[in-house]
Amino acid sequence: MGHIRRTLQNRRGDAFVFILILVFFILTLSAILIEYFRMESLYQQVEYVLQRGVNASVEYAVLDEYRRDGYARMDSDLAEKKLYEYLHESMELDSGLNKYAGEEWAYELEIERIDVTDTPPRLTLNGVLKTRSIFSFLTGDVRLPFSISSVNNRIQEGGS
Amino acid sequence: MKAAKDISADAGGAKQMNSKHRGIRGRNSPPLLFQKLLFSRKGSSYFDLMIKTLVVITLMATVMSFLSIFTTYLNLNHVCRRVVRVVELEGQVSDKAYDVFYRLKQQTGLSPEMTVEDVQYCDGQKIQLRNTFTVMMEYSHPFTIFTPSFAPPVQINIPMKVSITGMSEKYWKLSE
Numbered sequence: 162m163g164h165i166r167r168t169l170q171n172r173r174g175d176a177f178v179f180i181l182i183l184v185f186f187i188l189t190l191s192a193i194l195i196e197y198f199r200m201e202s203l204y205q206q207v208e209y210v211l212q213r214g215v216n217a218s219v220e221y222a223v224l225d226e227y228r229r230d231g232y233a234r235m236d237s238d239l240a241e242k243k244l245y246e247y248l249h250e251s252m253e254l255d256s257g258l259n260k261y262a263g264e265e266w267a268y269e270l271e272i273e274r275i276d277v278t279d280t281p282p283r284l285t286l287n288g289v290l291k292t293r294s295i296f297s298f299l300t301g302d303v304r305l306p307f308s309i310s311s312v313n314n315r316i317q318e319g320g321s
Numbered sequence: 322m323k324a325a326k327d328i329s330a331d332a333g334g335a336k337q338m339n340s341k342h343r344g345i346r347g348r349n350s351p352p353l354l355f356q357k358l359l360f361s362r363k364g365s366s367y368f369d370l371m372i373k374t375l376v377v378i379t380l381m382a383t384v385m386s387f388l389s390i391f392t393t394y395l396n397l398n399h400v401c402r403r404v405v406r407v408v409e410l411e412g413q414v415s416d417k418a419y420d421v422f423y424r425l426k427q428q429t430g431l432s433p434e435m436t437v438e439d440v441q442y443c444d445g446q447k448i449q450l451r452n453t454f455t456v457m458m459e460y461s462h463p464f465t466i467f468t469p470s471f472a473p474p475v476q477i478n479i480p481m482k483v484s485i486t487g488m489s490e491k492y493w494k495l496s497e
Contacts, residue, residue, distance in 0.1 A: 213409070216490045217451055225494065251451060251488065 162278030196294045204267065204305050207290055212259040214247040218285050223313050233314050243276055244284065268292040271304075285310040331349040332457050353461045386465075390479060393462045396429040404435065408454065412491020413446045414433070434458035444496075448489040457484040 167275065222240035248254050248270070255261070258270040272288040290305040297303070350457050403425055407418045426432060440454035448454055461478045468474040 212489055213490060217488075217492075220490060220492045221450060247451065 162250050183232060183235075183245045192295060196296065200292070200294065200305070203292060204290060204307075207268065207270075208297065208309065209305055209308050210252060211286065211307065212311070214244060214251065215284055215286055215309050216249060217244040217312045219282055223282050228315075231278070234280050235277075235284075235313065237277040237279055240277055240284050244275070244286070266293075281311040331482055339445055366389050390462060390464060393431065393460075394483075395482055397458055397460055397481055398485075400425040400429060400431065400433065401456055401483045401485050404458075405485045407454045408448070408456065409487045409490050412450070412489045412493060414448075415446075427440070431460055431494065433458040433481075438484075444493065447493045448491070449495075450489055451494040453488050454483050455485055455486045 218240045219235065221243050222236045224236060227234035248258065249256075252260065254270060258272065260267045260269070269291040270288055271291055272286065272294075274287045276285040276287070277283070286307075286309045288307060290307060291302050292305070294300070294303050343359060356381045374487045401423070404418055404422050407421045408414055411417055436457045436459075438457055440448060441452055443449050443452075462481055463476045464479050466475045466477065
């Protein structure tokens with residue numbers, strides 16, 4: 162008991178402990194910042210690529226025969242089919258919508274809802290981007306929600 | 322002290338030295354006032370601060386001049402990204418894309434060279450929906466190291482290259 166008390170009250174080497182705490186604090190702060198910007202960058206990239214896919218699906222599925230008559234109308238099923246085709250072929254997601262960077266798992270898309278309307282030709286994709294951070298052992302997987310929409314109202318021939 | 326003055330030096334009496342002999346380096350030492358100034362420590366922290374400030378300002382100027390390189394690279398990246406987006410939306414390297422390119426060149430003050438690579442055109446200059454292409458921009462940034470008043474500035478050219486891949490979002494219904 163006396164030994165523990167003596168060790169606790171002993172001030173020798175306290176500068177070393179202080180430096181250790183400081184280094185730990187700085188490293189943790191740096192890791193948090195780096196992780197935050199990595200997540201932000203990943204989220205923006207995925208959002209950008211998804212927006213492109215949604216735009217392309219709507220563009221492909223707009224019915225030209227209606228456009229000629231001055232109406233904007235879309236084949237909803239075709240748009241949805243093209244979107245999934247884009248997710249698998251262009252974004253290279255697997256059947257469970259997982260993305261791998263080489264052998265390593267990068268993220269997973271969880272699509273919650275796809276709202277498609279024929280007139281006006283609109284496709285809205287709602288879902289969650291699921292990924293991991295180095296703090297996953299504390300917080301679990303990171304879930305970043307997204308909502309991406311594309312509308313095509315142009316009725317001139319060749320428009321998008 | 323008065324008693325010692327009357328006794329000769331040989332007899333052990335101390336004689337006051339001439340001021341010329343008192344310097345630490347003997348007869349050839351600098352004049353007393355200059356010597357005093359050299360060895361005086363009064364105001365030394367002021368000079369210390371002045372030198373440190375000069376060093377800090379020089380360092381800051383150096384860092385800021387290096388920042389221009391990063392700014393130029395970021396600008397080049399921005400120009401390339403914008404042009405890629407226009408080509409994506411247009412589905413071709415159209416006049417609109419060149420308009421945006423020239424406008425951004427004027428805005429940023431850069432004059433990069435643009436090339437479109439890895440592209441598969443269909444029916445002229447059209448890029449079919451979901452086909453990819455790469456826009457590459459090259460620029461040589463003249464970095465001025467210093468500008469002497471009697472000679473032209475000393476510069477080094479830093480080559481920069483940015484390439485961004487895009488994907489066409491335009492569906493071209495091609496005639497059979």
